[in-house]
Amino acid sequence: STDAKTREADVVVVGAGVAGVCASIAAAEKGASVILIDASHGGGASALSGGVVYAGGGTVQQKAAGYGHDTPENMFTYLKEETQDAVDEETLRRFCKTSAQNLQWLEKHGARFEASLCPYKTTYPTDRHYLYFSGSEEAYPYNKIADPAPRGHRMVHPGLSGSELWRVLFKSAVGLGVDFMPVSKVTRFLRDKNQRINGVETKTLPKSSPSFTRHKSLSKKEKQYQMSLRPVSKWYHNRALNLWNRDAHLQTLHAPSIILAAGGFSFNPHMRQTHMPEYSNVAPLGTWRDDGSGIALGTSAGASVAKLDRMSAWRFIYPPTALLEGIAVSASGRRMLAEDVYGAALGGIMIQRHAGRGFLILDRTQWRKARQQLFQQTSGPVLMQRFHWMYWGYKKAGSLAGLAAKFGIAARGLEETVREY
Template sequence: DIIVVGAGVAGVSASIAAAEQGASVILLDDSHGGGATALSGGVVYAGGGTDQQKAAGYSEDTPENMFRYLKEETKDAVDEETLRAFCNGSVSRLEWMQRHGAKFEGSLCPYKTSYPTDKHYLYFSGNEKSHPFSKIAKPAPRGHRMASPGFSGGALWQALFKSALKLGVRVLPTSKVERILLDDQGVTSGVEFKSLNTSSKAFQRHKTLTSLGQQHQLLLPNLAARILDRADTLWKRKALASKLNAPAVILAAGGFAFNPAMRQRYATDFSKVAPLGTRGDDGSGIRLGQSVGGSLRKMDNMSAWRFLYPPTALLEGVVVSQAGQRFIAEDIYGATLSDKMIRQNDSKGFLVLDSTQWAKAKQQLYQQTQSPLLLQRLHWLIWDHKKAPSIEDLATQLDIVVDVLRQTVVEY
């Protein structure tokens, strides 16, 4: 009845929902499932009164309160009807995920963080406490992290994927859709794709290379690229053409972070940002949608992250541009900071701290972070910084006008 393209959490969730309604579903993935979700922290943004919020003492969050916050965040990117549906159904949707194997807890992180340690699975994951958002909606923690050690995205995906299989969803890995088929009336009739024979040595080799490459995706991207290049070459040599017929096709095939040409065309400001995700985020799903009449908008927006926290002592410093002027609040969400830094400050910014704040950050490091975030922060605090005995000397090192930086620090 339905073909789903892309086996990340979006595609798996769509498959489960369809199978629950009695539909027969085939799930195609260009790799081996998981998508960007499996590499992520496994955080589900939910609110409006979830059990986890109540357990943490935030029983007063409502769908309307959540809507007010998200409306300020999303502006006109999501229409009001869709956004209200998202907020109104948030509690039931999280419960639905739990029925299908996901696990969440109300252990609230007591400090500002971009991702909590394994002691905490609920946190303020956005700008809820920051200005001006805290004046528009009452702050509430809505970052529900899958209750599993480490980066929890893989565990979240595995739980839902197992549920999909139990419901009878048929999965075809290493299957790259190349064309959506239409009948004489222009109605969807199926897809053409290429895939590896799942019983072949080539398939097993491809799976091994893909797994190895994705293990290094975050910390060693150049090594990961070389390994994944070998997997791609193997697929191109051994993949066979096939066709499937179905009256409905759902596209859940990721974004275009790994397509340099599309990034340069649509999101030029972000063209030099290191991509996050998988090679499946090559824009192929978007192009498939376009090929049958789909339209595009908001393609110039990407989420680029430069989180200053944890440790929280770093928030006591002041963020300045190359011109030496403070350009944003330090406690703002990492993507919000990066957006302003990239679009308005030539992608450059500096966090200026004094020796007391620096020492405090080092003391907090091991209590507030864990790998892989810990490794990045260690890099910052040990190697990737400039140090000077005075504001004047620091400004000279950073090529900032001395008087401007001095005035900014004094005023702040």
């Protein structure tokens, strides 16, 4: 029974986003009994995402789109420059070498990808395209280091595809016998007499509880408003949390192997202020349960942590692609970097070097061209943001000096930059 106070398995996976579900599938394929637990009802931040899998090295979709020249070594060369020291070389090489077969593995478990290449630079393609240059592959200096290739493989599904990617993988996991325990939060590790970890204690709202159905309904509403109306989402989250606090009870899960896949800490203000104060005002992406509890659980077992001072903070200039004809400058008026880099590269430079501020300078012709491209190249949340930019969130002037004055940019630096570029 899933409501039993004590249970056993070969593997317990903590966190049921795409990472946790894939770990569960991999273990089940090898014959292990698996219990997959989640603080909510599954999906995590993955189910709110665009459902894009970064893959290369010669995927079927790349070859069909005319980019069969992408090799694992070419992919590694690019990613090594992009990620710097964030991933050790052995892990990165393995990731690149197995990338194409990993994509096929996802397809085996229900994911769908195709070769409809987006013909323009975008942060997320419309429903007409499902393969695109999702990083800085075509931008300087990366295009001088490795041959550019499209590696953003978007799950085939209308709108944001992450929820469907998660759904098909979760269905496969359950079909393989993975036992799912929703509304379960790990309180501590269990240890044997030799102090080896041999399980976890959870606080679980059982499916037999009268509160379970109500919790699921509240959580569904919470997720529905997470990306658009965050205060409303928080209202639903707090009420679901109250039910869990009131009616959940302790359970014991014994397993020789524990896998943590419980998300980051984007929704933990204290951890953000402690580890990355310069990012503390960045609007977080994810779910309310991205609170760092999985990281804290790992460190409680003696695990080391790294890179807690870094965050993927996005500022995408494109689409529309005409905006890339402008110049991205800092308050000094100097150009910051190539405008067509990945959004996290631009966001990182802005925060680390320019106090989070930057300005895109365009002339009238470029601006009108961008407006004409708006509805052809954007949709969904991207369209809403760009629509605000292009009809309300801008300033204009008859001269560079006048524009600099309105924004508080150094006029001389801006004029010199525009002359140079």
